[in-house]
Structures are given as C-alpha cells and as structure tokens.
Amino acid sequence: xxxxxxxxxxxxGLLGGSLGLALKARGLAGTVRGVGHRQVSLDAACDxxxxxxxxxxxxxxxxxxxxxxxxxxxxxxxxxxxxxxxVCAERTVVTDVASTKAAICAHARxxxxxxxxxxxxxxxxxxxxxxxxxxxxxxxxxxxxxxxxRWDLAADAWDTVVGLWRAVGxxxxxxxxxxxxxxIARTSHVPHVVSACxxxxxxxxxxxxxxxGNGFRDMTRIAAGRPEIWxxxxxxxRDAILDGIxxxxxxxxxxxxxTARDAADRLAEFFDSARKARHEAVDE
Amino acid sequence: xxxxxxxxxxxxGLLGGSLGLALKARGLAGTVRGVGHRQVSLDAACDxxxxxxxxxxxxxxxxxxxxxxxxxxxxxxxxxxxxxxxVCAERTVVTDVASTKAAICAHARxxxxxxxxxxxxxxxxxxxxxxxxxxxxxxxxxxxxxxxxRWDLAADAWDTVVGLWRAVGxxxxxxxxxxxxxxIARTSHVPHVVSACxxxxxxxxxxxxxxxGNGFRDMTRIAAGRPEIWxxxxxxxRDAILDGIxxxxxxxxxxxxxTARDAADRLAEFFDSARKARHEAVDE
Numbered sequence: 001x002x003x004x005x006x007x008x009x010x011x012x013g014l015l016g017g018s019l020g021l022a023l024k025a026r027g028l029a030g031t032v033r034g035v036g037h038r039q040v041s042l043d044a045a046c047d048x049x050x051x052x053x054x055x056x057x058x059x060x061x062x063x064x065x066x067x068x069x070x071x072x073x074x075x076x077x078x079x080x081x082x083x084x085x086x087v088c089a090e091r092t093v094v095t096d097v098a099s100t101k102a103a104i105c106a107h108a109r110x111x112x113x114x115x116x117x118x119x120x121x122x123x124x125x126x127x128x129x130x131x132x133x134x135x136x137x138x139x140x141x142x143x144x145x146x147x148x149x150r151w152d153l154a155a156d157a158w159d160t161v162v163g164l165w166r167a168v169g170x171x172x173x174x175x176x177x178x179x180x181x182x183x184i185a186r187t188s189h190v191p192h193v194v195s196a197c198x199x200x201x202x203x204x205x206x207x208x209x210x211x212x213g214n215g216f217r218d219m220t221r222i223a224a225g226r227p228e229i230w231x232x233x234x235x236x237x238r239d240a241i242l243d244g245i246x247x248x249x250x251x252x253x254x255x256x257x258x259t260a261r262d263a264a265d266r267l268a269e270f271f272d273s274a275r276k277a278r279h280e281a282v283d284e
Numbered sequence: 285x286x287x288x289x290x291x292x293x294x295x296x297g298l299l300g301g302s303l304g305l306a307l308k309a310r311g312l313a314g315t316v317r318g319v320g321h322r323q324v325s326l327d328a329a330c331d332x333x334x335x336x337x338x339x340x341x342x343x344x345x346x347x348x349x350x351x352x353x354x355x356x357x358x359x360x361x362x363x364x365x366x367x368x369x370x371v372c373a374e375r376t377v378v379t380d381v382a383s384t385k386a387a388i389c390a391h392a393r394x395x396x397x398x399x400x401x402x403x404x405x406x407x408x409x410x411x412x413x414x415x416x417x418x419x420x421x422x423x424x425x426x427x428x429x430x431x432x433x434r435w436d437l438a439a440d441a442w443d444t445v446v447g448l449w450r451a452v453g454x455x456x457x458x459x460x461x462x463x464x465x466x467x468i469a470r471t472s473h474v475p476h477v478v479s480a481c482x483x484x485x486x487x488x489x490x491x492x493x494x495x496x497g498n499g500f501r502d503m504t505r506i507a508a509g510r511p512e513i514w515x516x517x518x519x520x521x522r523d524a525i526l527d528g529i530x531x532x533x534x535x536x537x538x539x540x541x542x543t544a545r546d547a548a549d550r551l552a553e554f555f556d557s558a559r560k561a562r563h564e565a566v567d568e
Contacts, residue, residue: 274480
C-alpha cells in the first residue's frame with residue numbers, strides 16, 4: 001500500500017486503536033485522525049499513540065482524508081456512512097471492520113455514488129478485551145480479513161483496502177457479504193450465544209466453583225465480551241444467526257434422543273463425527 | 285501421605301500414567317504396578333517410566349497391593365470393582381478417577397464390605413490428549429480433586445485417598461456424589477456436548493475455513509476428545525446431562541425469541557447477565 005497523508009479512523013476502540021498503531025508503526029500514514037463520541041476515549045487513544053488528532057465530529061475528521069476506516073459497532077455503520085457521505089469526496093476510499101457485512105454493504109450500494117468507493121471489510125482480529133488501552137500495533141498480524149468481491153466496486157478503492165489489510169499483516173479473502181454472514185454466524189456468532197448460555201447455566205450454583213475446569217473456562221471465555229457489541233451483532237445478522245441456532249438445536253435434540261435411549265453406538269458416532277468435523281475445520 | 289510399598293494403577297492412559305509418574309517422582313511408592321488390556325499400552329507406560337511392572341490381569345496386579353487406583357473409563361469402573369473385590373483384602377484402599385461419581389459410589393456401597401474402603405475420587409485434571417505418552421508427573425499439580433464425603437467410609441481409607449491427591453499436588457474438595465454429577469454435567473459434560481454440536485455445524489461448509497477464528501477454536505477444542513470416553517460419560521451421567529441440556533435449550537429458546545423480535549434491550553441484558561455469571565463462576 002502506498003503511504004497516505006491522512007487516514008481517519010472512526011471509533012478508537014481495540015480495532016480502531018490497533019489500526020492506528022499499526023499504521024503509525026509501519027509508516028503507512030502521515031496523520032491519523034481519530035473520531036470518538038467521548039473525549040475520554042479520544043484522550044486514551046492519543047495517550048497510547050494510536051491517533052495524532054482527536055475529533056468529536058466525524059465529518060470534520062473525514063474532510064480531506066484519503067482513507068476512512070469506520071470502526072464503530074456494526075449497528076452504527078450505516079448511519080455513520082450516511083453522515084460522512086457529503087464530505088467523503090469522490091476520491092476518498094472508505095471501509096469498515098464490522099463483523100456483519102450484508103446489511104452494511106447493501107446500504108452503501110443503495111446510497112453511495114457509483115462506482116462504489118466503499119469496500120466492506122471484516123478483519124478477523126480482536127478478543128474479548130476492548131478499548132484503546134488494549135490496542136496493539138500487531139493485532140492484525142497473521143489474521144485473515146474478509147473483503148467483499150471487487151466486481152462492481154471502484155478498482156482503485158478495492159486495491160487500496162486490500163493493500164491496507166495486507167500492509168498491517170493480514171491475509172485477505174474475498175467473499176460475498178451474504179455468504180460471509182452465514183459462515184460467520186455458524187463459526188462465531190452462534191458459538192458466542194452458546195458461550196453466554198453456558199455461563200448462565202451455573203447462575204446460582206455457588207458450589208460449582210471447585211468443579212469448574214479448563215473446558216468451562218474455554219467454552220465461556222467469549223461470553224466475557226461487551227454486551228452491546230453482541231446485541232448489535234444479533235440485530236444486524238439476525239436471520240443467519242437464527243438459522244444457525246436452529247441447526248444447533250436440531251443437533252442437541254438428536255443428542256438428547258440418543259442419550260435418553262442409551263444408544264451407545266450412536267453416541268460414539270456422534271462424538272467421533274464431531275471430532276472429525278473439528279479436525280477438518282481447524283486442522284488441529 | 286505415608287509411602288506405599290505397592291500401588292496398583294488399573295488403566296495406564298493419561299490419568300493413570302501421570303499418577304504413576306507423580307508417585308515415582310515424589311518417592312511415594314516403592315513399586316507401581318500397571319494394568320492394561322493391551323500389551324502395547326503397558327509397554328508405552330513402562331517406556332515413559334509411569335509403571336514398574338506391567339499386568340494384563342487386574343486381580344494378579346491387586347493381590348497384596350496397599351493402594352489401588354482404578355483409572356479406566358467411567359463405564360468400566362463398576363465391573364472392575366466386582367473383578368478385584370475378592371483379592372482386595374480388608375486392608376487395601378481403593379479409589380478411582382472417573383468423572384461421574386453417583387453410579388460408581390452407589391455400586392461400591394451395594395457390593396463391598398463395610399466399613400467401605402472404596403473412596404470415589406474425581407481429579408479435575410487432563411486434557412483432550414490421551415495415552416501414556418502424554419503422561420506428566422505434574423498433571424495433578426494445582427488441580428482440584430473431588431472426593432466423596434468421609435461420613436460412612438473407613439476413616440483411614442478416606443485419609444489415605446485424600447493424602448494421595450494432596451501428595452501429587454491437588455486440592456481436595458469433599459462433595460456428595462449426586463451433587464458432583466449435577467454440577468459436573470453443567471460445567472463439563474454439557475459444554476462438551478455443545479462443543480461437539482458446534483463442530484458439526486460447519487460440516488460440509490468448505491469455505492468456512494478462512495472465517496474460523498479463536499472463538500471457534502476455543503469452543504470446539506474439547507470436541508477433539510476421545511469419542512468412547514464421552515459416550516461413557518453420557519451413559520453414566522445420563523439424567524444430569526439431560527437436565528443440563530434441557531436448561532440449555534430453554535436458554536437458546538429465550539435467545540431465539542428475543543432475537544426474532546429484535547428485542548434490543550433484552551438482548552443486551554442477556555449478554556450482560558452471561559458476562560456477570562461467567563465472571564462470578566471463574567473469577568476472570
């Protein structure tokens with residue numbers, strides 16, 4: 001990626017703050033502008049060196065920028081795109097980092113001038129931690145970033161966004177936004193919902209603590225994430241999540257049935273096929 | 285714990301092999317006898333130094349032993365207790381390591397002489413790895429071991445078993461076997477079933493690989509465990525697991541309902557209460 005004079009990051013939490021640090025550390029940006037709706041977040045982002053200039057107003061921060069990265073929660077991205085559209089000149093490249101893509105990409109397609117200079121992205125980085133104080137310049141190293149296919153976008157905008165993610169250490173995978181949302185529902189959103197449900201299963205069981213082992217810790221770790229982020233994920237990827245929840249409940253019903261009937265062979269097959277599916281999916 | 289001349293370990297996999305190594309490393313046993321039903325497992329246990337003497341016959345191995353630890357899968361423990369009862373003299377202390385306790389402890393109570401010298405244990409150690417080749421002398425260090433309450437057991441037998449686990453580095457928690465099974469169903473067995481179900485959700489989705497992140501890896505890691513172990517867990521702790529599955533499905537139904545209705549506030553509450561429950565349960 002060629003170097004930018006000015007990059008604007010809207011939302012300076014873990015993802016936005018880390019992107020700022022990554023750009024600065026690699027000399028990819030002259031000035032990094034950061035936009036927040038609370039002065040305290042902006043101060044924190046400045047303190048850790050993630051941004052050079054703090055802004056409370058997104059339009060002010062986008063005026064004259066060469067690249068804008070929207071790092072707000074998913075549910076806020078469409079409104080933020082509406083807000084910055086007037087000042088994002090024909091030459092400004094805009095992308096986002098939201099973990100749901102279909103609604104956001106459709107919104108941009110329906111509202112922005114063509115050829116589209118908004119390119120939807122989803123860098124698969126982050127953790128249950130949040131806030132600029134946990135930002136890290138190498139957060140994106142060895143991650144994968146899903147980027148919407150280039151076919152009807154402004155070619156230079158697509159090249160810029162792909163170049164951005166590669167420059168901060170990520171591998172880029174092109175994927176249709178609807179397919180992305182279905183797959184991410186099954187591999188991230190539904191597991192997150194399940195993690196929350198499992199954590200709730202021990203509510204009030206005060207003597208459970210000594211029997212809690214690494215399995216429970218691993219299985220509930222992502223339930224420690226921010227509630228508002230996951231509320232938004234559910235609202236913005238509702239249909240794919242409901243479809244995944246239904247598929248999960250069907251599996252649980254099958255398991256329930258074979259266990260209630262003491263079907264030893266079927267239980268062994270169930271766990272064996274799960275082990276194989278896991279191995280094929282993650283290569284461990 | 286005082287030093288034993290002869291300890292017999294029935295089943296020389298990860299748990300049994302690690303116990304042998306732990307006893308040898310700490311000078312707690314003169315001779316460690318190991319029982320397996322396959323010569324290759326016994327050879328492996330000898331090779332890593334987990335046992336001194338290999339036996340294919342459990343009765344032969346228990347004759348004259350001071351302490352017997354049954355480390356077979358849970359479903360095989362009752363039959364193994366029946367098998368060794370004739371040779372486990374009045375003075376032999378017997379324990380096990382199975383992750384379900386109610387059926388095993390009831391079986392011993394119904395079949396062994398009183399005061400009972402069988403003391404049910406569940407050391408909360410191990411991983412998805414298995415086999416003596418993964419055995420480690422410090423596997424039990426910093427673990428918790430659930431031991432059935434002493435109230436109607438032979439006092440010296442109970443003291444010996446508690447001393448055994450403490451000597452290899454574990455903290456002992458007394459717990460009623462039925463309560464143990466209910467809690468372990470919710471904190472270990474149901475999470476394991478869910479892990480398997482989640483792994484199965486990506487079966488056939490060959491393009492899912494790039495979107496798989498740490499959340500999915502963590503949530504499906506325990507699905508890599510041995511199918512036969514988990515089949516046995518389900519068969520031996522059926523009712524508590526079914527109860528836990530029902531509680532989980534109720535939570536999933538609630539989630540499904542609030543998501544289908546775009547109930548933003550209720551979704552935020554759901555994730556917030558899950559985060560708090562997780563924090564209270566594991567202190568992270």
